[in-house]
Amino acid sequence: MQGKNFFAISGTVAVFLFAMSSATGTGDDLATYQEELVSQTASLRPGWHSYAGYNGPWLENAFFQEWSKLKPRLTRVYIPVAWTDCMHTNRLKAAMQEVLTDLKPQFKYFTVLQADLGFNHDQLSLTVPSNIDFILFSSGGDSPPLKTVPVPLLKEELKPAGFGKTISVSFQASVHTHPIRQAIHDQFNDVYLFLGGECNNWKLISESSNISFCPRGFGTTSFRMFETLQLGTIPLYVWQHEKWLPFQEIIDWNEFAVVVEAEDIPTIPARLAQADIPSMMAALKRYHHMFTYNYTIHYIMEHFLEGTPAIEKQHGGISRHSLHGNV
Numbered sequence: 001m002q003g004k005n006f007f008a009i010s011g012t013v014a015v016f017l018f019a020m021s022s023a024t025g026t027g028d029d030l031a032t033y034q035e036e037l038v039s040q041t042a043s044l045r046p047g048w049h050s051y052a053g054y055n056g057p058w059l060e061n062a063f064f065q066e067w068s069k070l071k072p073r074l075t076r077v078y079i080p081v082a083w084t085d086c087m088h089t090n091r092l093k094a095a096m097q098e099v100l101t102d103l104k105p106q107f108k109y110f111t112v113l114q115a116d117l118g119f120n121h122d123q124l125s126l127t128v129p130s131n132i133d134f135i136l137f138s139s140g141g142d143s144p145p146l147k148t149v150p151v152p153l154l155k156e157e158l159k160p161a162g163f164g165k166t167i168s169v170s171f172q173a174s175v176h177t178h179p180i181r182q183a184i185h186d187q188f189n190d191v192y193l194f195l196g197g198e199c200n201n202w203k204l205i206s207e208s209s210n211i212s213f214c215p216r217g218f219g220t221t222s223f224r225m226f227e228t229l230q231l232g233t234i235p236l237y238v239w240q241h242e243k244w245l246p247f248q249e250i251i252d253w254n255e256f257a258v259v260v261e262a263e264d265i266p267t268i269p270a271r272l273a274q275a276d277i278p279s280m281m282a283a284l285k286r287y288h289h290m291f292t293y294n295y296t297i298h299y300i301m302e303h304f305l306e307g308t309p310a311i312e313k314q315h316g317g318i319s320r321h322s323l324h325g326n327v
């Protein structure tokens with residue numbers, strides 16, 4: 001008798017507790033936890049790093065600023081760590097890993113990362129526990145085994161100065177950062193305009209070109225590719241191992257870019273001969289606003305906005321494959 005009563009009561013208590021936790025929903029709990037995470041990670045936003053004469057904000061910084069300003073209600077917890085700034089300080093790796101290790105498994109997460117090779121960059125080597133549902137928005141390439149969504153690799157936003165297209169095809173880069181750059185140089189050095197990586201007039205020459213080579217370098221893509229798009233020039237992206245193109249579920253890159261795998265480098269002259277430059281330029285005008293901080297930030301947030309047909313839902317739940325588009 002005694003025992004039966006006990007079970008009856010504890011059953012009621014359990015149901016009551018369950019009802020309470022689902023009534024508050026993940027919403028408020030998520031919001032509280034999100035706030036905690038923002039204050040816990042304050043030291044992991046150490047200030048913008050400098051690179052190639054640019055001092056930030058970088059995408060990770062700009063996303064944090066806009067997200068803090070808008071305070072959107074998202075279905076996932078944002079991990080507000082400035083991973084790449086931390087990486088540049090060379091001493092916050094353990095603290096970054098601790099944030100990931102301590103994530104509560106009852107929530108889903110996302111974060112934004114600029115570094116080449118994602119969390120597998122050798123100065124990061126960060127691991128997300130396998131029971132954590134986690135999506136990485138990555139500028140610098142895939143990050144196995146994580147689910148990743150490609151986003152643009154952005155530096156400052158360039159505006160065209162209005163130069164006419166007086167150069168057919170140009171290639172301005174140091175050829176030493178990747179063997180495919182050397183291969184392109186060696187095969188086409190007497191066909192297209194080749195200038196070294198140190199050229200002061202880079203912007204002018206890129207904007208004055210119909211097409212500009214944007215081969216991968218150390219990373220799967222380059223700042224150069226997105227600067228080229230911002231300047232209204234058709235990029236010729238030569239990739240190897242990973243074709244890292246953002247927004248493939250929304251736009252067809254072949255409309256405004258020439259995309260060539262490294263093993264097909266010899267086909268480049270034929271590909272360029274077929275290219276319909278005026279229609280590619282027109283497509284570029286339609287899409288170049290997408291290669292900006294603002295567009296990219298909203299694109300990321302829209303995946304998880306509450307109460308909208310978010311991209312995550314359109315995909316029927318994100319799978320690795322749909323995240324990658326048709327890579």
Ligand SMILES: *[C@@H]1O[C@H](CO)[C@@H](O)[C@H](O)[C@H]1NC(C)=O
Nearest residue numbers: 165166167168169210277278
């Ligand atoms: C750039 O493309 C346009 C459109 O096809 C063409 O008329 C022009 O001659 C090209 N410019 C150069 C320098 O090749």
Ligand SMILES: *[C@@H]1O[C@H](CO)[C@@H](O)[C@H](O)[C@H]1NC(C)=O
Nearest residue numbers: 292293294295296297298299
């Ligand atoms: C930023 O992007 C959003 C969504 O793409 C757009 O609605 C908004 O007007 C943009 N804001 C600026 C300042 O460009």
